[in-house]
Amino acid sequence: MAVDKPIPRARKVPLSELVSLLAPTLGQEKAAEVVERATEELAVGSGPFDRREADMIVDKLAGAPSIVGIAARIVRKRASFTDEPAPQSPVPPSAASGPPSNSPDKRADIVNLLANGIGKEKSREVVEAACKKLGVTSLGDARTVNRVLEELATMPGQVGVTARFAKARFALRK
Amino acid sequence: MPTRVATAAANGSTSNAAHAVVSSLREGLAGEAPSLVTVFASTKQPLSELMPLMAAAFPGAVILGSSTAGEFTEKGDTKDGVSVAAVSGQFRVFAGMGTGLKEAPEKAVEQALDGIPQKVFGYPYRTAILLLDPLAGNGEETTLLAAAMLEEDVCLAGGAAGDDLKMLQTWVGLGDRAESNAVVIALVFSKSPLGVGVCHGHTPMSQPLRVTKADGSLVQEIDGKPAWDVWRDVARESARARGMDVDALGPNDAGGFLLLYEAGLAAGSEHKIRAPLAPTAEGAIQFACAIPEGTVFRMTESSPKEQINSAREAAKRAHQRLGAKAAGAIVFDCICRNLILSHEFDSAVKAMSDELGGVPLSGFETYGEIALDVGDLSGFHNTTTVVLAFPES
Numbered sequence: 001m002a003v004d005k006p007i008p009r010a011r012k013v014p015l016s017e018l019v020s021l022l023a024p025t026l027g028q029e030k031a032a033e034v035v036e037r038a039t040e041e042l043a044v045g046s047g048p049f050d051r052r053e054a055d056m057i058v059d060k061l062a063g064a065p066s067i068v069g070i071a072a073r074i075v076r077k078r079a080s081f082t083d084e085p086a087p088q089s090p091v092p093p094s095a096a097s098g099p100p101s102n103s104p105d106k107r108a109d110i111v112n113l114l115a116n117g118i119g120k121e122k123s124r125e126v127v128e129a130a131c132k133k134l135g136v137t138s139l140g141d142a143r144t145v146n147r148v149l150e151e152l153a154t155m156p157g158q159v160g161v162t163a164r165f166a167k168a169r170f171a172l173r174k
Numbered sequence: 175m176p177t178r179v180a181t182a183a184a185n186g187s188t189s190n191a192a193h194a195v196v197s198s199l200r201e202g203l204a205g206e207a208p209s210l211v212t213v214f215a216s217t218k219q220p221l222s223e224l225m226p227l228m229a230a231a232f233p234g235a236v237i238l239g240s241s242t243a244g245e246f247t248e249k250g251d252t253k254d255g256v257s258v259a260a261v262s263g264q265f266r267v268f269a270g271m272g273t274g275l276k277e278a279p280e281k282a283v284e285q286a287l288d289g290i291p292q293k294v295f296g297y298p299y300r301t302a303i304l305l306l307d308p309l310a311g312n313g314e315e316t317t318l319l320a321a322a323m324l325e326e327d328v329c330l331a332g333g334a335a336g337d338d339l340k341m342l343q344t345w346v347g348l349g350d351r352a353e354s355n356a357v358v359i360a361l362v363f364s365k366s367p368l369g370v371g372v373c374h375g376h377t378p379m380s381q382p383l384r385v386t387k388a389d390g391s392l393v394q395e396i397d398g399k400p401a402w403d404v405w406r407d408v409a410r411e412s413a414r415a416r417g418m419d420v421d422a423l424g425p426n427d428a429g430g431f432l433l434l435y436e437a438g439l440a441a442g443s444e445h446k447i448r449a450p451l452a453p454t455a456e457g458a459i460q461f462a463c464a465i466p467e468g469t470v471f472r473m474t475e476s477s478p479k480e481q482i483n484s485a486r487e488a489a490k491r492a493h494q495r496l497g498a499k500a501a502g503a504i505v506f507d508c509i510c511r512n513l514i515l516s517h518e519f520d521s522a523v524k525a526m527s528d529e530l531g532g533v534p535l536s537g538f539e540t541y542g543e544i545a546l547d548v549g550d551l552s553g554f555h556n557t558t559t560v561v562l563a564f565p566e567s
Contacts, residue, residue, distance in 0.1 A: 024552030025314060027439030030469035066390070067315055067464040074318045074551055078326055092217055132284075138325055140294075147383075 012048030013081050015039065017161060018057060021079050025071035034068050054081045059150070077136075080143060106139045107131075110148065113166040126152055176567045177263030178206050181247045181503025181534040185255040192227040192256070196541075198230075199260045202534070208232055208260035208512030210267045210362065213239040213347065216218040216536035217338045218254045219347040221352035221390070229350035232260065236267040239347025239361055240305045243336030243509040244539030248526055248527040251512070252340075255439045259504055259536035261564055263277045266294045269360035271348040276310035283319045285453050286359040292325065297363035300325075301370070303504075303562070304332030305346040306357040311391030314463035314554035315425035316357055317544050321553055328361070330553050331370045331562040333506030334462060334542030339429045340485040341452040341460075344541065366498065370502045371491030372545035374508075376447055376557045378438050378472035380495040385469045392454070400457030403452065408473050409435040428453050433510040436557050437461075437471040447474060449542055449556035450507075461541045463554055476557065478518055481511045485522040485559045489529035491559035500530040505537030506560040512539050522559075530563060 022031035038060045039046060044053045058079075061072035062115060107127060114123035130151045131139070135144050152163030180202025182352050184194035199211070211232050229237050245257035268290045272282030294318040300323055306316050321330060335344035346358045349503050362368065383404065387395035396404040413420050413431065423431055430454055436447030448471070449462045461554050485507070492502055505526060512519045527535055543560040546553025 020442060021551055023439075023441040024550070025318070026466065027446065027469050027471060028441065029384075030439075030466055030468050033468050067466060070315050070318045070322075071552070073322050078551060114454050 012050060012079075013054040015047035015049070018047075018049075018054065021075045022061070023069050025067065025074075034064070051081045074146065106145050108138065110145060110166065114152070116161065126155070177261065177265075177501035177564050178295065179564055180208075180260045180456060180535050181258065181502065181536040183245060183247045183249070183252040183257045183536075185218075185252065186434070188223040189227065191215075191219050192224055192231070195256055195258045196228070196231040198451055199258060200389070202290070203260055203262055205475070206262035208235045208262045209265045210261040210360070211235045211237045212259045212536060213237060213256065214242045214245050214258070215239065215256045216242055216254045217244060217340065219256050221347045221410040223348040224256065225352045226350040228258070232316075235260070236269045236360055237347070237349055238269060238303060238305060238358055239345075240333060240537035240538060241333040241337055241345040241352045243338055243541065244512050246307075246505075246507075246519075246523050246537050246539075247432050248523065250523060250532070250537045257536045257538060259534070261502070262469040263564070263567070264365045266297050266363040267360055268363075269348055269358060271351065271353065271358045272355055273353055274357070275307055275312065276314060278293055279312045279316050279357075279381065280319050282325060282357050283316060284486070286357050287320070287323055290361050294363040297365055299364045299367045300328045301362045301364065301368045301562070302328050302330045302332075303360040303362065304330055304357065304544045306332070306334055306542075306544075307346060307355050308334035308462040309341070309344050310355055312463055313542045313544075314552065317546060317553040318563050320357075320359055321546050324361075324373050327548055328502060329368070330544055330546040331371050331504075331506070331560055332544035333538065333540035333560065334544070336509060336539055336541050338428070339509065341429045350506055351482040364565075366565050366567075367496065368565070369492040369494070369496030370545055370547060371488040371493070371495060371499070371561045371563070372555060372558050373484040373488040373491065374434060374447055374555065374558040375480035376438060376445070376474035376476045377480070378445060380473040381473045382470050382472055383408070385467055385471070388465050388467045389467075391464050392458050393450075393461060393494065394430065394456070394458040395562065401459040402453040402457045405432065405453075405459060405473070407467055409475075412475055430513050433508070434513055435473050435475055435511065437465070438470065438474040439471050440551075445472070445474065446552060447558070451541065452534065457517045462556065474557070476510070476514055478515050481514050482518070482522045482525055485511065486525035486529050488559035488561045489534065489563075493530055496565055498562050500533050500563045501566045502533045503530055503535040503561050503563040505535055505562070506540050506543045508543060508557045508559070509539040509541065510557050511559065526559070526561060530561075
């Protein structure tokens with residue numbers, strides 16, 4: 001019997017949540033400063049933000065040099081803006097770790113999507129390079145797949161064009 | 175196969191200390207081959223000399239090493255010595271080293287992780303142990319980069335090497351090799367989770383202070399004044415109560431003074447502590463990780479009682495996380511605890527061992543601690559105790 005997968009609820013992300021995600025590394029005040037500056041530069045208002053806007057803000061910060069960028073990258077990797085906000089335990093942590101995720105890796109799917117435009121070998125090569133650059137080891141969830149495709153979409157030439165197309169295709173398949 | 179954790183400590187020359195701890199570990203392991211050996215050594219037993227001796231004694235084990243600012247086992251504190259632990263049981267351990275940490279932390283972390291498997295069949299739990307050179311000045315960045323490159327379910331624990339408060343050069347080791355300006359990462363695969371607990375005992379003592387000029391991990395000005403002047407001004411009265419004159423600190427006293435009064439960054443209802451390591455001739459302060467301009471912090475301090483309680487609490491959290499009887503533990507403990515507790519430091523060590531059921535433990539006094547659990551977004555700490563407990567089976 002097929003079991004319906006729960007659909008992640010769309011929710012609004014308040015500015016304070018973005019600040020709290022960065023605060024463990026930057027402190028509350030510096031985190032607020034960099035998030036507010038990013039929202040101004042992106043002209044997305046002061047929130048609450050939809051998931052796309054929240055991702056844009058984090059992605060913008062992740063491109064910043066120094067520790068701000070690294071802190072945002074870890075937020076991008078470990079936090080999710082779908083469903084309920086992740087509980088934050090600033091210091092100290094005490095949550096339990098579990099066994100590895102069982103989500104199937106979608107690497108082969110992405111390679112196949114890109115292969116139509118740039119061939120399988122090149123496709124595999126650019127996906128691996130993007131994963132390495134982003135610190136991605138598993139492509140088990142849609143958010144991570146999107147990040148990789150977005151990274152590829154910024155590349156010049158055929159790779160970027162194909163990735164933008166693949167991104168749309170992937171979104172339609174979800 | 176039950177887990178066996180053997181610990182030992184020794185003083186003296188490098189070769190004598192190595193001989194003594196190897197004999198004790200072999201006796202404690204009762205014939206079992208260890209999968210992991212940790213070697214924490216003072217500057218009196220240079221890691222570059224000690225690691226080859228330990229690697230030769232335990233050729234089948236992954237040997238991790240760090241220089242220290244103090245060493246201890248469950249039996250107590252060991253200054254100018256070596257503290258070691260050997261762990262046998264149902265674990266698989268893989269490790270790598272990355273160099274050039276100061277210049278290119280991302281590359282160093284990639285280098286350390288290169289060749290480490292992501293999965294080992296039959297061992298579903300993964301815990302990473304990180305040892306790094308804090309004088310590279312990017313402890314938080316290195317920890318976050320490692321977390322970003324490892325999968326989300328991997329817990330991190332570890333410490334930043336010390337050099338007996340000289341603040342000149344710190345070392346980490348892997349196998350028969352020791353390097354400065356480097357990071358060592360080990361991935362421990364286990365059949366049940368290891369327990370990581372962390373806690374600090376510092377509280378804010380100042381009004382908010384803003385970093386107004388900084389370059390990476392070098393804080394030059396606070397509220398528009400030289401950072402070193404501000405630090406001494408704010409801590410003057412508290413330091414006097416401890417019998418310390420901030421205007422007469424010698425070159426060897428500054429590091430110890432700074433580690434008593436660390437920077438606390440507001441993070442929700444708690445404070446994330448950042449360690450100032452040393453003043454510069456220009457009046458700036460070198461930190462263990464980057465502090466961007468605009469960062470607001472409060473200077474913090476701690477009492478002996480808070481230090482003992484927080485050590486106990488860290489062990490308690492590790493034990494709770496373990497969810498089983500502990501066989502032993504590796505402890506990464508900030509040097510500030512020893513500075514604050516002095517001869518009472520053994521009470522903190524005993525408190526940790528008691529919380530874990532009186533098991534063996536080996537640890538060192540660090541210049542920074544690493545603990546990042548699932549869901550955490552920051553992993554480099556200061557003034558904390560980080561306890562990594564191993565399950566009995």
